[in-house]
Amino acid sequence: MELTERKKEDFVMAEQDVCETLEEMIELIFRLVAPRIICITILPLLNTTDKGGIFKGYVNTFDLLIGDEASQIPEPVFMAIASRLEGTRHIYIGDVRQLEPYARCSRLANPARFGARSIIDTLLTARAVPIAPLVTTFHAHPALNSLPNSFAYEGTLVNGIRAVDRQLLAGVVRFPNPAVPFVFVDVKGTSVKSAGHSH
Missing domain, CATH: 1.20.5 (Single alpha-helices involved in coiled-coils or other helix-helix interfaces)
Incomplete structure (x- = not known):
């Protein structure tokens, strides 16, 4: 534009x-x-607690940070968060067997050159960190869970719901393969790149 x-x-x-x-x-x-709870994603957290950020004057009032999807938080980002909120107790939640995200990162970028891992990978090597494995999932239709279950969990992941419980859309829409309730919808459109480089 x-x-x-x-x-x-x-x-x-x-x-x-x-x-x-x-x-x-x-x-x-x-x-x-x-406020007792503030829900915010990683990039805005770093931006708002930086010098001149809207939460900069309140950083010392934060008692607890809960980082969800910790397998998606790169180690350098964790270090930035930890240094920014050093007086805050940190709890990170994530699935160590979660399929990796697709991320474009040049092999010459510092994180790639220095072998940055996710914070959950880093925390797993610490002896004092308690670990509770994911046993049961309630997120998706059991047919959609079958790939990650066989690929990443060696068949140990339990579906917390039955296929019949996930029939809302399947009862209305006809899928190419009724056994796998998944369809790709190609939507024509455009996106605009923001100042933060997201679309």
Whole structure:
């Protein structure tokens, strides 16, 4: 999307106004109700607790950080979080056998060059870290669980639901293979890259 110089200036000014308003709102929230729980993803957590971030003045009020999907948190990101929230107790939850995400990373990038792992891989090597393996899953239809179960869990993963319990869509839509309730829908459209490089 191409913007004229005038539109770019307007956009920057509007963004600045929104940031100032948001900072005032955060200050009011912490002064009036002091939230007990804040749910936030990793990148915004790092951005908002950085110098000038909207939570920077409140970092010392955080008692506990629960990191979900820890197998998706790279070791360098964990180090940044730990240094940012050093007085905070950390709990990381993740599945050590979860199939790896597809991520584009140049072999020349520092994480690839220095062999960065996920934080869950790192924590598994520590003797003092308690581990509770995933035994039962409730996420998907049992037919969709069969691939990761055989590939990553050696057949030990138990389905917490029955196939008949996951029939809402299957009762309405006809699938190419009724035994596997999965269909790929190709949607035509476009995406716009944000300043944070996401779409």
